[in-house]
Amino acid sequence: MQTIVFDTNVLLDLFVFNDFRALHLKQVLIEGNIEALATQSTLEEFADVIARPLFSLDEAQQGLTLNKWLSLAKVFDDQSLIKAPWVCQDPDDQVFLDLAYTVKPCILISKDNEVLRFANQSAKEQVLITADYNVLSL
Numbered sequence: 646m647q648t649i650v651f652d653t654n655v656l657l658d659l660f661v662f663n664d665f666r667a668l669h670l671k672q673v674l675i676e677g678n679i680e681a682l683a684t685q686s687t688l689e690e691f692a693d694v695i696a697r698p699l700f701s702l703d704e705a706q707q708g709l710t711l712n713k714w715l716s717l718a719k720v721f722d723d724q725s726l727i728k729a730p731w732v733c734q735d736p737d738d739q740v741f742l743d744l745a746y747t748v749k750p751c752i753l754i755s756k757d758n759e760v761l762r763f764a765n766q767s768a769k770e771q772v773l774i775t776a777d778y779n780v781l782s783l
Contacts, residue, residue: 647781648680650745652738652755653691658778660710661700666778670754673781674717682748683718684726686740721747730770731763745772752780 658664659671673679695707729746733739745753750771764774
C-alpha cells in the first residue's frame with residue numbers, strides 16, 4: 646500500500662474545492678487503497694486554513710471537512726518525527742517534509758514550490774515529492 650502525505654493545498658483540492666483533477670486521489674483514499682498520514686500540527690494548519698473567510702465555510706462545514714480528513718488519515722505524533730535533511734524556510738511546510746521522511750518510502754503531494762524544490766534530493770531518500778495528482782497511476 647502506498648503511503649502518502651498531502652500538503653494543505655492538496656487537502657483543499659480534495660475536500661473543499663472537489664477539484665476534478667484530484668477526484669481519483671480522493672476515491673482511492675476513501676476506499677482505503679492508500680495510507681494517508683497527518684500530524685496534529687498539519688491538522689491544526691488545515692483547520693486554520695479552512696476557517697479563513699476566503700473559503701466561506703461556516704463552522705459546521707469546517708467541522709465536517711476536518712472530520713472527514715481525520716477519518717481517513719493516520720495521525721502521527723509531531724514529537725515522533727525525524728527531522729528531514731531538507732529545510733524549508735516556512736516551518737508550516739517543514740512538518741510535511743519531516744513526516745514524509747519519517748515514514749519513507751513515501752509520496753508527498755504538494756503544490757508548494759518551497760516543498761517541490763527538494764524533489765531531486767528527496768528521491769535519493771525514498772521520498773517522492775511531486776505536484777502530479779496522477780502519481781499513483783505512473
